[in-house]
Amino acid sequence: MKLLERINAFVQLGDFLSQFSRAEISQKEGVAYNDLFFDGFQHQIKLASEHNGWFTKENILYAIEGWASSLTEKHLSEWLTPYESAFAKAYTSKTIAVIMAGNIPLVGFHDFLSVLITAHQVIVKQSSNDKHLLPFLAKYLEYIHPDLKGKITFTEDKLPPHDAVIATGSDNTARYFEYYFGKKPNIIRKNRNSVAVLTGNETPEQLEALAEDIFRYYGLGCRNVSKLYVPKDYNFDGFFNAIYAWKDIINQAKYANNYDYNKAVYLMSLFDLLENGFLMLKEDASFGSPIATLFYERYESLEILYKTLEDHKDNIQCIVGETLDIETIAFGQTQNPQLHDYADGVDTIAFLLKK
Structure with a gap:
């Protein structure tokens, strides 16, 4: 052919x-x-x-x-x-x-x-x-x-x-x-996991779109956002309001079981949590958060954060954000990759066309 x-x-x-x-x-x-x-x-x-x-x-x-x-x-x-x-x-x-x-x-x-x-x-x-x-x-x-x-x-x-x-x-x-x-x-x-960088200037519509990046496929994909980077003084109220449309996800039995189990583990371990009944936010330096949990980390400046992201690029599939000085994906688009968006950044076609 x-x-x-x-x-x-x-x-x-x-x-x-x-x-x-x-x-x-x-x-x-x-x-x-x-x-x-x-x-x-x-x-x-x-x-x-x-x-x-x-x-x-x-x-x-x-x-x-x-x-x-x-x-x-x-x-x-x-x-x-x-x-x-x-x-x-x-x-x-x-x-x-x-x-x-x-x-x-x-x-x-x-x-x-x-x-x-x-x-x-x-x-x-x-x-x-x-x-x-x-x-x-x-x-x-x-x-x-x-x-x-x-x-x-x-x-x-x-x-x-x-x-x-x-x-x-x-x-x-x-x-x-x-x-x-x-x-x-x-x-x-x-x-690999995906992260989102928030500046505090996001619109409600952008945060609503971010919810798609977090919850689509129950967070099981490498392109799902599993961690947020937020400014030092970030207030999560607007974020929680924006993601409320996904509240019914807790009615999925497998998701609910993970939510209940991880919440019990965190509480017994005396971790500080922010939660709204269907998603838990835990401050953590790791990238891969459990189902029904989203890790977050506060940053002092974007310049320092850019270096952190570069140092950990082998752990990151996508970075979600806008008006940043690094390559990002728009809010709500992580699960809509283009054909040239190769997993782990490895060009599959070039690999296959080698003699």
Whole structure:
């Protein structure tokens, strides 16, 4: 398959996914193979939500909406244009093993897309937490472009022979990955978290948008904000007022169980907490806060904070904020990455296009 054919395959997949949104699930005219796949994908969404209590229908559809908006000819072409010279050079098609995390729905799709768009074969080892959606979408792609048949393999067992590895996991699993795959070309991703820098000048609308960065997917993603940096004299009242719209999150049983457990641990340990009945704020220098908890740290000056963030850049996936002298993401946008927003800042396409 030529590059334009591969792009077209994913554009058609985007058209298919565009039928599934939080606002409405409805068939559209002209979408290929709807008669074979539309009802089946609804069933896979149902299975995914039943299998994993964190994968609510709303969050699954939110993830699907994101990919539907990304898989357009415009976005795919803009993403790949900087690599035109590399695509033009001869390179050998390889077999890439992709070991996926399972913390949020379709979290490994970008790696899957990257391998296939660069004309390699992919072996996918999924997390048991997220095993229903991607195999179904892979089958759809094979119908769209039969040349993809034989280029996509899913396995739950030991990985078959492969040439390179892309693996995502925790700091602990990364050590395992490095031990087993260190001699092959690899991308091995570890724990990262996202932070927000507040100055005290944020509007209520900006803080409301920040709540999306905190609570979407229950805070389980590496792009979720798990820590706030605030001025020394910051008053949290405005923040708590702005996030109140998410109060019903406490009605989700798994979230509520984590809230109750972590609150009990903190209180028994005599930690000072700020809390509003569905989120706890704890002053802590760490980056990865537990579910239903948000860490915060006060800063003396932005200049000192910038140095702190630079010193810890390997722990940080995204920085949320506005009107700062560092690269940031706008409030409310952490879970809407662009195709060129590579996890851990490692350019997956460049890695895959190496000879």
